[in-house]
Amino acid sequence: MSDSNIFRNLNEQQVAACKIVEGPLLILAGAGSGKTRTITYRIAYLISHGISPENILAVTFTNKAAEEMKERIYKIVGPVANKITMGTFHSTCSRILRKHAELIGYTKNFVIYDEKDTLNVIRKIIKEMDLPLESFAPKKIRRIISKYKREFIKPEMVAGGYNPNTLKIATVYSRYVKFLFRNNAMDFDDLIGKTVELMRKCPEIKEYYNEKFQFILVDEYQDTNRMQFELIKLLGDKYKNVCVVGDDDQSIYSFRGADIENILSFDKIFANTKIIKLEENYRSTKNILEAASNVIKNNVERKGKTLYTDWKEGEKIELIDGYSSMEEANLVMERIKSLVAKGTKAGDVAILYRINALSRVFEVAAQKYRIPYVVVGGTRFFERAEVKDILAYLKTIVNPRDNVSLMRVINTPPRGIGKKSMELLELEAAMKGVSLLKMLANLENIDMPSRAKEAFRNFYGIYGDIKKESEGKGVKEIMEIVLNKTAYIDKMYNTTSPEDMSKMENIDELLNSAEEFDSLTETPTLEEYLNQISLFTDIDAWKGKSDRINMMTVHGAKGLEFDTVFIVGAVDGLFPHINNIDSDSKIEEERRLFYVAMTRAKERLYISYSHVRDFRGSIMPSIVSRFVKEIPEKLMKEEKKLHVRTLNEFPTENVSNELAIHPVFGKIRILKIVGKGDGKRAYIALENGEKKWVLVKYAKLKFLEE
DNA sequence: ACTATGGATCTTTTT
DNA sequence: GATCCATAGT
Numbered sequence A: 001m002s003d004s005n006i007f008r009n010l011n012e013q014q015v016a017a018c019k020i021v022e023g024p025l026l027i028l029a030g031a032g033s034g035k036t037r038t039i040t041y042r043i044a045y046l047i048s049h050g051i052s053p054e055n056i057l058a059v060t061f062t063n064k065a066a067e068e069m070k071e072r073i074y075k076i077v078g079p080v081a082n083k084i085t086m087g088t089f090h091s092t093c094s095r096i097l098r099k100h101a102e103l104i105g106y107t108k109n110f111v112i113y114d115e116k117d118t119l120n121v122i123r124k125i126i127k128e129m130d131l132p133l134e135s136f137a138p139k140k141i142r143r144i145i146s147k148y149k150r151e152f153i154k155p156e157m158v159a160g161g162y163n164p165n166t167l168k169i170a171t172v173y174s175r176y177v178k179f180l181f182r183n184n185a186m187d188f189d190d191l192i193g194k195t196v197e198l199m200r201k202c203p204e205i206k207e208y209y210n211e212k213f214q215f216i217l218v219d220e221y222q223d224t225n226r227m228q229f230e231l232i233k234l235l236g237d238k239y240k241n242v243c244v245v246g247d248d249d250q251s252i253y254s255f256r257g258a259d260i261e262n263i264l265s266f267d268k269i270f271a272n273t274k275i276i277k278l279e280e281n282y283r284s285t286k287n288i289l290e291a292a293s294n295v296i297k298n299n300v301e302r303k304g305k306t307l308y309t310d311w312k313e314g315e316k317i318e319l320i321d322g323y324s325s326m327e328e329a330n331l332v333m334e335r336i337k338s339l340v341a342k343g344t345k346a347g348d349v350a351i352l353y354r355i356n357a358l359s360r361v362f363e364v365a366a367q368k369y370r371i372p373y374v375v376v377g378g379t380r381f382f383e384r385a386e387v388k389d390i391l392a393y394l395k396t397i398v399n400p401r402d403n404v405s406l407m408r409v410i411n412t413p414p415r416g417i418g419k420k421s422m423e424l425l426e427l428e429a430a431m432k433g434v435s436l437l438k439m440l441a442n443l444e445n446i447d448m449p450s451r452a453k454e455a456f457r458n459f460y461g462i463y464g465d466i467k468k469e470s471e472g473k474g475v476k477e478i479m480e481i482v483l484n485k486t487a488y489i490d491k492m493y494n495t496t497s498p499e500d501m502s503k504m505e506n507i508d509e510l511l512n513s514a515e516e517f518d519s520l521t522e523t524p525t526l527e528e529y530l531n532q533i534s535l536f537t538d539i540d541a542w543k544g545k546s547d548r549i550n551m552m553t554v555h556g557a558k559g560l561e562f563d564t565v566f567i568v569g570a571v572d573g574l575f576p577h578i579n580n581i582d583s584d585s586k587i588e589e590e591r592r593l594f595y596v597a598m599t600r601a602k603e604r605l606y607i608s609y610s611h612v613r614d615f616r617g618s619i620m621p622s623i624v625s626r627f628v629k630e631i632p633e634k635l636m637k638e639e640k641k642l643h644v645r646t647l648n649e650f651p652t653e654n655v656s657n658e659l660a661i662h663p664v665f666g667k668i669r670i671l672k673i674v675g676k677g678d679g680k681r682a683y684i685a686l687e688n689g690e691k692k693w694v695l696v697k698y699a700k701l702k703f704l705e706e
Numbered sequence B: 001a002c003t004a005t006g007g008a009t010c011t012t013t014t015t
Numbered sequence C: 001g002a003t004c005c006a007t008a009g010t
Helices: A002-010 A010-018 A035-048 A061-076 A080-084 A087-104 A115-128 A137-150 A165-182 A190-202 A203-212 A226-237 A288-295 A325-340 A357-367 A385-398 A403-409 A419-432 A436-441 A452-468 A475-486 A488-492 A500-519 A526-534 A585-596 A696-705
Strands: A024-029 A056-060 A085-088 A215-218 A243-246 A274-278 A318-322 A349-353 A371-375 A549-553 A562-567 A601-610 A612-615 A618-621 A659-662 A666-673 A680-684 A689-696
Touching: A002 A010, A002 A035, A010 A035, A010 A274, A024 A035, A035 A056, A035 A061, A035 A215, A035 A243, A056 A061, A061 A080, A061 A085, A061 A689, A085 A689, A087 A190, A087 A203, A087 A226, A115 A165, A115 A274, A115 A403, A115 A475, A115 A585, A137 A165, A137 A190, A137 A226, A137 A349, A190 A226, A203 A226, A215 A226, A274 A419, A288 A585, A288 A601, A318 A325, A325 A349, A325 A357, A325 A562, A325 A601, A325 A612, A357 A371, A385 A403, A385 A452, A385 A475, A385 A488, A385 A500, A385 A526, A403 A689, A419 A436, A419 A618, A436 A452, A436 A526, A452 A549, A475 A488, A488 A500, A500 A526, A562 A585
Parallel strands: A024 A243, A024 A274, A056 A085, A056 A215, A215 A243, A318 A601, A349 A549, A349 A562, A371 A549, A562 A601
Antiparallel strands: A612 A618, A659 A666, A666 A680, A680 A689
16 A cells, blocks of 8 residues: 555645654644544554554553544554554553563452442541541542552652641551552552553563554543653653654543643653644534634643634534523423434434533433433443442452452341451451451351351352352353352342342343453453453443434543534533632633533534522522633524523522522522531422422522622 | 431542 | 431331
8 A cells, every 4th residue: 555545534744643653753633633543544554664563552541442443443454453552551551460460469360449449448447547537538538649659659758748647648548558459459540550660670571561562652642640651651761652642722631640741741751752733623613613712712721723624614603591400401402302303313412511410400301302312421330339249259259369349248148247247357367467258268266156157157158159160151150150149139139129120230231241241352251351341431331323312521522523512511610610610720621621522513512501500409590601701702693692690680588587588499488497517408398389408508608699 | 237217428520 | 319327226
């Protein structure tokens, strides 16, 4: 294949980016500038110029993106595409670590703890240390620990500083690290951090991977963190053939440690970096692109670039405003109905929101209007209790040292093992320095009530049976063995309650996923299954275009595009989110997020908001997002010019009277007031007889603000 | 030991 | 509104 033939679909800059084979390369690719196409062709170009696909590493943001890219390269170069190493940072690192786990004191079958697992560990440690939960909120501590890890700060390196709690947190951190190690477990940060550690510690391993991955490509580079950059530096140390692709305007993961500095300083770390800008947008109409550009230009912290398009002007942006979020959702659905009637395919429509909680009201509306929909993300499938239960059984089989999983299943379904007995077992295990499972094998030597002992023996018997019967079986079969031996479904759920029915459906879905794994994987081991699903996201599972409208968060929509996009809940406090309005840099990230949302749209963009919104079971007034006001009015549909209601359009009577006016419900009667402080609630009766609970704090706030 | 109930707290986004 | 947790009752 000649070069001109390969590149007939690319513009000048894109071709240039493909042809720079050697040395560090930074591609600044604006939204919709054909970034994926460019890197796909670049890899194809490398291969057609004699570079062995085994020597190429491509790191993407999601597993799905990796799969898609592989498919696209396959179409150009054929089956050799399968020899390229492609995956997310986490999956790539996990693969490397499984090969060399012993070198850092782990075994190959280490487990990966998810958010909830790690939170349980931290909660346990905090309790053991007798620390007050108010100042040591587990979630907060985990955030801090994660940050330390990302910055390679070991527990012993944490400096006391002015905060007396810092040293205590360092102790929690230290215990946490040891706990995971003893359990042969890693968290998400460890996957990257330990790989870096491995490379630093073992020069021969580093040398091996430097030779193996002579050509490295990193997609969505703007969302990498320091630790990931460190890894890239190590991997690309010998040949410096590192190509990174990113857009500073689309950096939306700073909460996960993404550091825009990685883009800004790339050419300082890698000498002689070539830089290419892709500024022609092939996705959106002129109107949409201009609107998005006008929003993002309000950011100060950006490299600055101008996107342009040859596309048609297209339709104007339409605003939709409802009084309540329910009305907003209904209006959106009405709009979708009429679009579909005019020929738009439901699968080409996306509803994007800032937070998952918003999906609910739109789901209800979609049902009401009989519009088929799919919600991507939200409560993740593999984190549901019933799914985690089954998986925990599998984890204890693979990794007998995993105490977190063992504790989850030891009394699930209930078999008479209570808190007291558990404490006794843990104490014995800790004293002897062995895992809980080892302790179960040596029950005879422990002094405990015979009833408890019998219950433990019972569990250990079941565990042994499962383990024995599982040998050589496929994952689905093993799951069925677990379900049978434990009588899990019969004991936990009944067929009359709708909640239990949905749980059983989830278990069915889990069995299906295992079956799919068994049939699609060359060597379907339990280890590999657990590894895959622990790094799996709902976006990965999303099958893409179907005949249903798509609902997801803006974060989830990153990298995707749709003919028609509805940005919903465009209200100050939600988008930008209330937690991020107190500093300029946080607002700028929210604005980038809004920009990402806008630039997902190809043909039609709708933005909806409401004048009142639900908040924690209560209701408060809301005003349209400041970002919407940054869109020039000339780009909006005439009849729907921005109607901004201010807070003082709402009645502001004092709620503490026995007969009071509520800003939303109008005339109300207060029936009773309960709770104190922030949690203080009033039970009110509306004029139509309906009764509701509201948070007094917000009722009050509304009055104070005006 | 297990289950039902009420209270406190909270969600931002995710590999 | 939902979920997680502690407590009281069985």
